Amino acid sequence: MIAYHLSVFAQNRPGRLEHLTKILADAGINVRAFKVSDLGEYGLIKALVDDPDAASRALDAAGMTVSKKPIVAIDVEDRPGGLHRVFRMLTDRQINVEDAYGFAVKDRAVLVVEVADTHAAMALFENSGLRLLTEKEIYAL
């Protein structure tokens, strides 16, 4: 099953992140990873949360511009060269990374990736030597 993170459009001015996270907090959403991209006048916030559907509804209801984006989450070896190995494989399979963020947590490292065609990408991971996290694992990070 495909997992999702949220992409939120926000004006580049003080208070927007506070506003966004208040909405998530009030909805009881637990954020697993968070990234801000600077696009000048506005920015895109990517948030990996434990319940993207509920979070999306809450943000929408509050009038924010939000979209659920499909992702793949790759299990990365937690040692030097682990991340490189992942990107080498992506190149080998000609998978283009649209957006990504990575982090180390507990006893593993994870790379979350947005690609153009998520289904196709997931298929390409079979027999690649790399493991994708399941939907359940992602939201429980």
Add this chain to the structure above:
Amino acid sequence: MYREKQIETMPRPLLEALQLERLNRTVQRASRSAYYGRQIRAHGDAVQTLKTLADLRKLPFTTKQDLRKAYPYGFLTVDRDEVVRMHCSSGTTGQATVVFHTAADIRCWAELIARCMYMTGARRSDVFQNMTGYGMFTGGLGFHYGAELLGAMTLPAGSGSSKRQIRFMQDFSTTLIHIIPSYALYLLTVFEETGLDPRTDLQLKTAYLGAEPHTEHTRRRVEAAYGVKAYNSYGLSEMFGPGVAFECPEQDGMHIWEDAFLVEVVHPDTLEPVPDGDEGELVLTSLTREAMPLIRYRTRDLTRIVPGRCPCGRTHRRIDRIKGRTDDMFIVKGVNVFPMQIEAVLMGIAEVGSNYRILLDSESEMDVMTVEVEVRSEFFRGDVKGLNALKKRLTDALRGELLFTPRVSLVEPGTIPKAEGKAVRVTDRRA
């Protein structure tokens, strides 16, 4: 000093008699058009021959809306074969207005401009650089034909290409320029860059400022910075273009040529005439236009008659600089814009809500128009490509309609205050 002394200094009773004669001829001519034909036939004998200028009030007003509805040929009084020129305003969304000219119209128009320029001291020996846009904009070709008739060497420079404009001024010893005020101020920054001082390094004597309302302060700035005398010019394409009213060397109001136009100033709501000197909406009736005469045309420009006789000796009354509009039209870089045009474009693009805002600012002396639109969740793909594509689509669509490139700013829903009743779409933050 007077190109046409007899007309320019004609005693009022003679001038008014001339106006009455021309008014009657105009009404007769206008009745040949589809639009006025219907109206004039409906009014019957009452308007067949007007006995006094006051009888003008028996005729109904004409509005821009009437022109739009009758697009394209509803107001034409001659065979199309007689038409040698057409000028059209921007607008593809039902907002366009078209104006036609016969050869005689072009000649009349050029004579008016030549008269205006001569009044300010321009002669055959001058070199005139026309720095406003050519094409449909009547300011370009209008001044061009007038300057050529006057005999000045005319440079059809158009607008933009600032460095080249300056080089022309140097190489050809330009003495007269026609330019929109905001561009004149912007050009000063380019002069600074090149290290040239227009006051000492050039031969400029006179600047004609038009197409946008500007303050006395701006005019004095242009005069001081360029070392010229700067004259205010007023016109509208429905009445040829520039050449309707112009300042004389007294620079205290613009003489409106009453042998060519019948002037009324009315209260914008009651449409009753206001006393001379009181502010109101300028209403004009053309007295010499052939292809497309207009009767009691509401210009939507707010002004007043400057009372009293001008020391220059001209008996044609003066109007004050334009204070504003009675509709929601605004001007950016000399181009007329109606908020409806922008709204029509935005409504055709699904991704944006009906909530938008137009911001007008001044940056480095240039007008900047920013259209703010709210990005809606339903169409938000959540990536940069999508946002950039949306922004580009909006910019291209607006440019196609307005003929200049506005800025587009994507904002969050709820950013733009929802107005109760009639939305206030335009915020003008220019000085």
